[in-house]
Amino acid sequence: MRKVGIIGASYTKFGERFDASMQELAWEAFKDAINEANIEPAQIEYSVVSNMGGWSSESLPAVIVSEALGINPRGSVRVEAACASGSSAVKLAHDVVASGQAEVVLAIGVEKMRESPSRTVVEYIGRAGNFMWEFENFGLTFPGYYALYATAYMSKFGAKEEDLCEVAVKNHYYASFNEKAQYRNKISVEKCMYSPYVAWPLKLYDCSPITDGASAVILASEDFIKSHGQEAVWISGTGYATGTANLSKRDDFTGLDAARKAAQQAYVKASIDPERPASQLDLAEVHDCFTIAEIMAYEDLGFAKKGEGIKLIKEKQTYKGGVIPVNLDGGLKAKGHPIGATGESMIAELYHQLLGKVKGERQAEIRNGKALAHNVGGTGHYAYVTILSLDKGERS
Amino acid sequence: MSDETEKLKEAAEEAKKNLGSPLITDQKTSSSLWFDQRELNVRYMISVERIKKFYDGLLEGKVFATRCTKCGVVYFPPQSYCSSCRSDSMEWLELAGTGELITYTVINVKPQSFSHYPDYAVGIAKMPQGVNVLAWIDSDIKSLKVGMKVKLEVKKREPENYLTYWIKPE
Ligand SMILES: [Zn+2]
Numbered sequence: 384m385r386k387v388g389i390i391g392a393s394y395t396k397f398g399e400r401f402d403a404s405m406q407e408l409a410w411e412a413f414k415d416a417i418n419e420a421n422i423e424p425a426q427i428e429y430s431v432v433s434n435m436g437g438w439s440s441e442s443l444p445a446v447i448v449s450e451a452l453g454i455n456p457r458g459s460v461r462v463e464a465a466c467a468s469g470s471s472a473v474k475l476a477h478d479v480v481a482s483g484q485a486e487v488v489l490a491i492g493v494e495k496m497r498e499s500p501s502r503t504v505v506e507y508i509g510r511a512g513n514f515m516w517e518f519e520n521f522g523l524t525f526p527g528y529y530a531l532y533a534t535a536y537m538s539k540f541g542a543k544e545e546d547l548c549e550v551a552v553k554n555h556y557y558a559s560f561n562e563k564a565q566y567r568n569k570i571s572v573e574k575c576m577y578s579p580y581v582a583w584p585l586k587l588y589d590c591s592p593i594t595d596g597a598s599a600v601i602l603a604s605e606d607f608i609k610s611h612g613q614e615a616v617w618i619s620g621t622g623y624a625t626g627t628a629n630l631s632k633r634d635d636f637t638g639l640d641a642a643r644k645a646a647q648q649a650y651v652k653a654s655i656d657p658e659r660p661a662s663q664l665d666l667a668e669v670h671d672c673f674t675i676a677e678i679m680a681y682e683d684l685g686f687a688k689k690g691e692g693i694k695l696i697k698e699k700q701t702y703k704g705g706v707i708p709v710n711l712d713g714g715l716k717a718k719g720h721p722i723g724a725t726g727e728s729m730i731a732e733l734y735h736q737l738l739g740k741v742k743g744e745r746q747a748e749i750r751n752g753k754a755l756a757h758n759v760g761g762t763g764h765y766a767y768v769t770i771l772s773l774d775k776g777e778r779s
Numbered sequence: 780m781s782d783e784t785e786k787l788k789e790a791a792e793e794a795k796k797n798l799g800s801p802l803i804t805d806q807k808t809s810s811s812l813w814f815d816q817r818e819l820n821v822r823y824m825i826s827v828e829r830i831k832k833f834y835d836g837l838l839e840g841k842v843f844a845t846r847c848t849k850c851g852v853v854y855f856p857p858q859s860y861c862s863s864c865r866s867d868s869m870e871w872l873e874l875a876g877t878g879e880l881i882t883y884t885v886i887n888v889k890p891q892s893f894s895h896y897p898d899y900a901v902g903i904a905k906m907p908q909g910v911n912v913l914a915w916i917d918s919d920i921k922s923l924k925v926g927m928k929v930k931l932e933v934k935k936r937e938p939e940n941y942l943t944y945w946i947k948p949e
Contacts, residue, residue: 401810440815500783506890515825516856517913520936520943521901522886522893530884531903538882538925583885629856631903631913636882 384481386605386775388615391420392731394598397719398565399497403595405441406451409493412597412724413452416489416731420601421613424452427601428485430459431475433468433492434723437507438499448491465511466672466715467760468492469598469726470767474621476602486607492724493597504593508722511761513628526582526590526673528630528762533584533675535636540690542678544584548575549696550674551588551716556702558713560744565594565719589674594719598727600734605775616734619753619772620652626763637690639763642670642683646757646768650685653770655753661686661707664770666736666747668729670759671714680757681709684768703747711736711745726767729756733771749773781891787814829859832871837942840933844910845869855910877949878906880927885920895938904929904946917945 393415395408403411417424430452432445441447445461464471472490479488496504508525510518517523536542552572558564575588608615624644627633633640650657655664669684671677681692686707695701701709712718712732715725733754735741747754752773759766791801791814801814827834836843846853847861848868855874860867883902886893893899900916900923912931916923928949936943 399805399807401805401808401812500781500787500891502781502783502891502894505888506892509890513856518890521913521915522890522896522899523901523913524886524888524890526888527884527886527901531882531901534884534925535882580885580887582887585884629913631855631911633911636903 385483386617387477387480387602388605388608388617389600389730389734389771390422390603390608390611390613390615391416391418391601392599392727392734393419394563394724394728394731395596396563397594397596397721400595401497405439405444405447405493405495408495408595408597409448409451409491412599413489413491416599416601422487422601422611424454426487427454427489428457428487429479430454430457430489430491431472432459432461433463433472433490433726434461434494435463435465435468436723438504439495440498444493448493454489463723464765464767465760466670466720466722467726467758467765467767468723469728470730470756470758470769471726471765473600473602473727473730473769474623474767476600477618477621480602480604487601487603489599489601490727491597491599492721492727494721494723495595496593496721497595501593512630512764516629517631524582526585529673529675530582530585531630532636532679532762533673536675536679537584539637540693542693544586545572545576546693546697547589547674547678548572550671550677551575553696553702554671554710554714554716557711557745558717561713561718564713564717565592566713566717585673585675591672591715591720594721596719596721596724596728598724598731600727600730614738616737617772617775618769619776620649620770622646622648622652622768624648624766626766628764630762638679638683639759639766641763641766642680642757642759642768645766646684649755649768649770653753653772654776655770657685660684660755663751664707664753664755665749665751666708666711666733667755667757668712668732669709669714669757671710671716672720672759674716676759677709677714684755684757708747711747726756726758729758730769730771737771737773781894790814830857833857836871836873837933837944842874842912842931842933842944843871844874844908846872853908853910855912872908874906874908874910874912874931876907877928877930878904878912880923880925880929880946881905881911882925883916883923902946904931906931912944912946914944914946917947922948
């Protein structure tokens with residue numbers, strides 16, 4: 384397999400983007416990414432479009448996007464891995480380049496969730512599990528699925544609702560410095576605690592919002608990058624796994640098995656010590672669709688021991704200056720969560736972080752030149768862990 | 780149609796009179812939005828022929844799982860084949876007896892199609908046959924505890940008037 388690097392990446396302003404159509408959002412993300420990559424659209428040989436859809440009007444988002452970007456007649460495909468669709472698109476784009484089938488490939492995610500009323504969106508995401516046995520009869524919602532984990536976690540490890548709120552406080556804090564974030568207000572634990580319940584024990588401020596947005600990542604081969612003379616960040620390992628559709632088929636509700644497996648694979652591929660990954664990574668983007676999800680991510684990724692994720696956030700170890708800064712863009716919680724575009728936005732953020740292009744309060748200190756994106760689809764139904772590196776590395 | 784959508788539809792009707800097109804305005808961003816003039820109603824028809832005995836069981840007040848007669852793996856939701864040993868020889872097994880509530884939540888913000896219900900508790904029970912069952916919990920929400928003893932109970936769901944199963948504290 385050939386080495387693959389990222390040469391340009393971007394995400395749009397996230398939020399209720401009533402001002403822009405699906406095409407316009409895709410264009411907004413693509414334009415910045417391709418300008419950064421310093422290439423022409425005609426040099427893109429294939430594209431992978433991540434989109435969950437259902438709530439939006441277009442049934443064939445990949446052709447809508449290809450036309451909008453002016454990259455016809457290059458091939459394309461739409462991929463779905465729920466909230467991890469974006470990372471799955473980057474993985475497929477990587478594989479097309481790594482296998483020698485193309486020199487430059489685009490992974491682009493776009494989601495227009497607010498084309499439907501919020502109740503309809505709640506309905507669609509609630510169906511994202513096992514429709515017949517968990518939604519049709521029992522009306523689960525996305526916060527509801529994660530609340531089942533929160534209840535079990537809190538019961539087993541004595542965590543409190545206040546502890547979960549600490550995650551929201553951190554992610555709103557960093558979002559306040561990110562002009563592309565949906566919510567830029569700093570919040571307190573009290574504000575989170577007084578917000579209404581959405582799915583007990585999760586409250587409004589434990590949850591990521593309904594978001595429109597797009598994000599793009601342009602990947603290229605080592606040969607192309609050398610001859611093009613472009614600055615690149617390398618993909619040094621991707622791990623992936625799936626979990627049961629029915630949550631009832633799982634034994635443990637205090638962590639996500641798929642995420643643990645994806646992390647172990649990625650660590651092996653990227654030569655990172657799974658016993659102490661935080662010491663080799665400069666920062667991480669983790670999938671905080673709900674506050675409990677970020678706590679479980681700390682443990683599933685090996686940043687904290689089982690049951691000690693709460694301690695990590697309470698000691699502010701995932702702020703800058705801590706053991707490992709997490710979600711310096713505000714995370715899904717405050718930056719926003721446009722389902723199919725979230726994964727590429729995590730990778731775009733890390734690309735800029737590793738190159739020191741973020742600047743200001745949000746820029747992490749880059750010492751190891753390595754960063755990790757943890758992107759979970761559904762409720763641990765899919766998991767992708769992608770490790771990026773400034774160093775090309777010798778392994779493939 | 781939800782109240783939210785009903786209001787938007789009225790605004791679009793008004794706009795057609797005044798502007799000639801069904802354009803509504805988002806109040807926060809003052810962006811113009813085309814209000815879709817084609818409505819899509821969806822009802823799926825889901826194949827259950829090979830697990831029909833499950834529904835016969837509900838009529839007798841029983842919740843059935845399936846068990847592979849070759850390797851003994853138990854499946855809930857019931858599965859008509861064994862993906863563990865590739866056998867098609869399955870038998871029905873009642874999920875009777877006392878289980879344990881392993882986790883639960885209360886759904887406060889509901890999907891559109893469940894918006895006619897008061898807040899409902901959903902839990903997962905570990906049954907003695909070795910499988911878990913996810914269902915609504917028929918109990919006072921405040922009395923729920925992880926680890927409590929529960930059983931399954933079949934009764935009609937109202938107002939839809941069809942049989943389904945509940946988790947019920949003992
Ligand atoms: Zn078998």
